[in-house]
Amino acid sequence: MRIGIEHGSGGIETWNLLEKLVLSKLPPHLRKVLDGFGTDVLDDGAYLGSSTKIVLTMDSYTVNPLRFPGGSLGTLAACGTINDLVVMGARPLAAMDSIVVAEGMEIDEVDTIVKDMIDVFARYGIALIGGDLKVMPRNSLDSMIITVAGIGVAKHVVRDSVREGDKIIVTGPIAEHGAVILAAQLGMLDQVKDLRSDVKPLIDTLLPVIEEYGSYVHAARDPTRGGLAVTLNEWVRGTDLTIVIDRSAIPIREEVKNFLDALGIDPLTVACEGVAVLAVDPRVAEEIVEELRKRGERMATIVGEVKKFSNPVAHGKVVAITEVGGRTIVEPRALNLPRIC
């Protein structure tokens, strides 16, 4: 069955499609949170009930192709939302989704993607408390966009604010997601069978560490679009600080490195979807790495630190120490991959 314009009418066809795509997959206890209400009432909003230290996040997801080794647009939307909350120190509680689909798409295809998303949310007990479905004509949109707002509750909210002396920690091997999407778009998946997206939620591994170390974690981010290059630059731009990273310390799988090297692409600019980067108080940096490893992030490691140089040329910049000991500026420019995350 294909998506028709009538599925976007807001009326009975929309309800039926929402029932099939979303509600039929949601156990009743995941339709609301606390004492509020959500998708158990079919209206345009959700009521959270009373709570404190609420953290919100929002992102639109679109990817070409919609399915890729390791996941799909649905996995990406769920994990991306979860990780955006986790890096702020928040335990994901609920989400709202807005799905925009092209007229003519196979409903089965949309269905499996929505299933991927809800499966991830359900595995972690995250409620889906509201949402929307819109259909656009085929000449206006060719596939599917999922926008998700995530709601979480935090003990300690991480406000990205790095300080001199902070150690930079990367939780796992970088550039995996971007590399596989790039390979798919170039029609090279057959040649590079060992590439696979790292898309995964960081609830079990990273969140307990942030909760435990609280204010010792000065910044945390999932370096998706734009990779490490963009995230690290965001942390220092406009300040008199410099982040110095050691390229040889950054974890990256050999297959990923070789694939990107062959194309002349810097892995620092390539998206991760299951990795976080942290700036932490140097007194607890080693401990945090140990904790992350114990919880399953076995390649977590310190890759650099935050410095204050007297030369203003370095202020607000990210500097990489190359494999041969040279220093280069890492620009906040990403691999311009269409629709990577």
Place this chain on the structure above:
Amino acid sequence: MRIGIEHGSGGIETWNLLEKLVLSKLPPHLRKVLDGFGTDVLDDGAYLGSSTKIVLTMDSYTVNPLRFPGGSLGTLAACGTINDLVVMGARPLAAMDSIVVAEGMEIDEVDTIVKDMIDVFARYGIALIGGDLKVMPRNSLDSMIITVAGIGVAKHVVRDSVREGDKIIVTGPIAEHGAVILAAQLGMLDQVKDLRSDVKPLIDTLLPVIEEYGSYVHAARDPTRGGLAVTLNEWVRGTDLTIVIDRSAIPIREEVKNFLDALGIDPLTVACEGVAVLAVDPRVAEEIVEELRKRGERMATIVGEVKKFSNPVAHGKVVAITEVGGRTIVEPRALNLPRIC
């Protein structure tokens, strides 16, 4: 200047574009709410600070054409978000937006649309605390989609739950927005110059009334996509109740009625963007109409009521009394207009 794929990179071009499109328009006090933080920190989430009875809403907006008599996609996104909160009884506090634009769009065009949105939010002191910008290739998307999550705080949350005896109130003349979009899509704007979208926020007129009458308001909704037909059906479907409305009582401007009549379209199925429909306790219905009129909704009026019939054929249905006294079922099927709201 046109949107380029590099504007979607997440790096410096994206920051510059966000600065131009969004941040430059936002006064500092509208970048966060309460004691939390929002767009004053450039990350992927927002922290609300502590608060109670928080109401959330989310919707994707797309319309063809992007500008129309009475407003634009930006006006629509802001007013739609505000009204979704207001009909739940919530005072809008903050919003997060996710903008997806097609590569090649004029940045000036995107800019004026974002300005329309932020102008509405700013007029009511609503903060924009987070968001996202994505660019899709031209062959995948032809214009622009804005998804907005709205956050509000409510004294009394309206949970749509109609009861036997409730009076149905419409706050203003219906079908104005849908009619003008239809005219635009049919290339008829020159012929029907008196059509104009009713898009507007209901904060000053409806919200104080809901706040004042609290639990006497059993349901409230802005009948956008799908019009009154879909909203009223949503309220009774699956129950043993029937909503009976009097067609001759429903406010509609002569020009709108004539235009839709000529096309054979039922105004009940056509979108409004500045009108709400309420189901209220009959003991306060007249009072509420008076309050609404005093606050500027001068055409607010009672158009029907909720009944319980013994004949199960009528259960869960909306019945209209026609101008000649007959009875017809109003189906929850909307005018299938592409991208109306």
